[in-house]
Amino acid sequence: MKKIEAIIRPHKLEDIREALLESGIQGMTISEVQGFGRQKGHAETYRGAEYKIEFLPKIKLEVVVTESQVQVVVGIIIKKGQTGKVGDGKIFISTIDEAIRIRTEESGDSVVK
Numbered sequence: 001m002k003k004i005e006a007i008i009r010p011h012k013l014e015d016i017r018e019a020l021l022e023s024g025i026q027g028m029t030i031s032e033v034q035g036f037g038r039q040k041g042h043a044e045t046y047r048g049a050e051y052k053i054e055f056l057p058k059i060k061l062e063v064v065v066t067e068s069q070v071q072v073v074v075g076i077i078i079k080k081g082q083t084g085k086v087g088d089g090k091i092f093i094s095t096i097d098e099a100i101r102i103r104t105e106e107s108g109d110s111v112v113k
Contacts, residue, residue, distance in 0.1 A: 001096040039087035
């Protein structure tokens with residue numbers, strides 16, 4: 001099993017979520033996060049005063065899938081999350097040693113299907 005973590009633009013979440021559901025991916029975890037990379041930050045003006053926003057709002061999407069589903073999920077995130085501009089995000093893939101469904105005590109790949 002693999003865990004795919006993607007940091008994406010907030011307005012791209014719904015497109016990615018719909019495409020993952022259509023491809024048969026059943027579960028995901030979403031977190032609202034803040035950060036910066038090459039995009040740095042930006043300046044905003046409020047009541048005549050300028051403020052530097054250093055941490056930008058992002059969405060962290062986490063999905064645990066079988067090895068055979070990894071390329072499909074990564075392809076969907078790239079296709080639906082890409083704008084071609086700095087700040088589109090990153091995808092991280094790591095190995096999951098074991099998964100257990102608490103309710104039934106099932107373990108292994110059946111937990112993520």
